[in-house]
Amino acid sequence: MQAINWNDLRYILAIARGNSLAAAARLLGVDETTVSRRLSAVEKALEARLFVRAPGGRLLPSEAGEVAMGFAEQVEQDVNRLHGAVAGKDAAAIGKVRLTSVPILVNSVLLPAMGLLQEKHRGLQIELVADMRYLSLTKRETDIALRLGRPRSDVGAAVLTRKVGLLAYAVYAPAAASAREAAALPWITYDESMAQIPQAKWLMQMSARDHDGRVPLAVNDPESIVAAVRAGLGKSLLPIALVKGDPAFRRLKDKDWPALPEREIWLLIHPDQRPLARIGAVIDWIETALEQRGMAA
Numbered sequence: 001m002q003a004i005n006w007n008d009l010r011y012i013l014a015i016a017r018g019n020s021l022a023a024a025a026r027l028l029g030v031d032e033t034t035v036s037r038r039l040s041a042v043e044k045a046l047e048a049r050l051f052v053r054a055p056g057g058r059l060l061p062s063e064a065g066e067v068a069m070g071f072a073e074q075v076e077q078d079v080n081r082l083h084g085a086v087a088g089k090d091a092a093a094i095g096k097v098r099l100t101s102v103p104i105l106v107n108s109v110l111l112p113a114m115g116l117l118q119e120k121h122r123g124l125q126i127e128l129v130a131d132m133r134y135l136s137l138t139k140r141e142t143d144i145a146l147r148l149g150r151p152r153s154d155v156g157a158a159v160l161t162r163k164v165g166l167l168a169y170a171v172y173a174p175a176a177a178s179a180r181e182a183a184a185l186p187w188i189t190y191d192e193s194m195a196q197i198p199q200a201k202w203l204m205q206m207s208a209r210d211h212d213g214r215v216p217l218a219v220n221d222p223e224s225i226v227a228a229v230r231a232g233l234g235k236s237l238l239p240i241a242l243v244k245g246d247p248a249f250r251r252l253k254d255k256d257w258p259a260l261p262e263r264e265i266w267l268l269i270h271p272d273q274r275p276l277a278r279i280g281a282v283i284d285w286i287e288t289a290l291e292q293r294g295m296a297a
Contacts, residue, residue, distance in 0.1 A: 004045045009072040011038040015051060016069050017096040019058040027095075042068075061140070070272055077275050093281035094123030101146035104222045105265070106130035108242045110146075113289035121281050132221075137270045144282060145268040148197075160274060163297050165265030165290040169199060171257070172249040173235040182252055188228045188236040191218040198261035199237045205258065237261065241293045265295065 014024035015035065025032040043050055050065035061069055101110065106128055117124065135141040137159050151161045173182035187210065189203035199222075207215055217233055219225055225236050230248045237260070243249050267286065273279045290296045 004042060005038075006075065008038045008042045009068075009075055011035055012042060012050060012065070012068055012072050013076060013095075015039060015059055016061050016065070019060065021059070066140070073272065073276065077277075093121045093277040095276075095278045096125040096127060097144065097278050097282045098127040098129065098142045099144045099146065099282060099286075100129040100131055100135045100142040102132055102148055102222070103130040104226075104239070104242070105146060105148070107223065108239075109289055109293055109295070110286070113285070113292065116288065117282070117285040120285075121278075124278055124281065126282070137268060137273075143269070143273055143279060144286075146286060147266050147268060148263040149266070150264055151266055151268060158270075160269050160271055162267050163264050164267045164287055165295040165297050167263040167265060167295060168240045169202075169237040169261050169263075170240050171235060171252040171254075171260070172229055172238045172243060173252055174229060174232040175248055175250045176232065177250070182235060182250065186216045186234045188217050188219070188225055188234040189215050190225070191220045193220050198263065202258065202261050203237060241295045244294075265290065265297070 010028065011024060014027045015021065018024045018027055021032045021035045021039075024035045028035070039050070046064065046068065048064035048068075049062055050068055051059040052062050052065075054060045099110070107130065110128060114126070114128075117126065129135065129142065134147070135145065137143070137145060146164075148167065150163075151159070173185055177185060187203050187207040189207055190197065190200035194200050195204070204215075217228060219228065222239075226238055226243065228234065229236050229238060235252060238249065267283065269279060269283070287296065
């Protein structure tokens with residue numbers, strides 16, 4: 001077996017992060033032919049194919065590639081630590097980070113704060129994925145996940161989890177409605193696909209009590225509920241931190257209502273990723289963004 005050129009591990013990481021030879025070339029500032037040549041050299045030295053071509057032309061790590069990535073990231077981490085120790089400053093936070101969360105947190109918390117991250121870490125490339133699905137960290141579908149609710153028990157020790165925030169809810173009506181008009185407005189709730197979430201259970205309970213279960217409007221997305229209340233179509237539960245101070249809404253209170261729901265915000269990362277400087281930078285930014293909105297745990 002041939003000896004591996006340690007410098008070639010940079011090319012493996014760049015291909016994995018960019019999912020193509022062209023993207024890796026741009027990231028490293030070299031031509032695509034160089035990336036292809038160095039990949040071939042590493043594969044020849046390891047006697048294994050490190051990437052496979054997926055539908056759409058994306059290059060994804062093979063099983064051997066996943067193993068190689070793990071070692072390459074460890075080398076990258078050690079080199080960054082060495083640089084920090086010698087230069088007297090933290091390791092550079094550079095490279096791509098894929099972050100997924102539910103749309104309402106992406107659009108109302110993370111995107112408005114993105115400028116802070118870009119200004120502080122110009123070498124970072126962020127892929128922000130707004131998705132209600134649970135993308136897998138162990139399958140490298142995402143690097144960091146920010147989720148509402150305690151992670152399921154099947155996550156296990158393969159993923160690091162930590163509660164980082166709290167999303168509290170209150171009842172809001174359109175600001176133009178008087179107190180009497182607001183009380184008479186129908187409840188806007190979630191459709192059956194969202195029936196398991198705490199907000200939906202609370203709203204269905206109130207709808208059954210006030211309107212014999214009649215629901216003129218049900219949606220499958222929290223942002224749609226915000227838009228529906230803003231449009232004057234009814235009243236509903238909205239996240240306090242995300243609508244506070246918005247003149248389009250007025251908060252309603254009733255001592256006879258049951259306790260209002262709250263959702264915990266949990267951060268999930270793969271243990272192998274946590275020591276990386278770019279991951280630490282994004283985590284710090286997430287916590288700052290939550291704190292600025294009054295949502296920190």
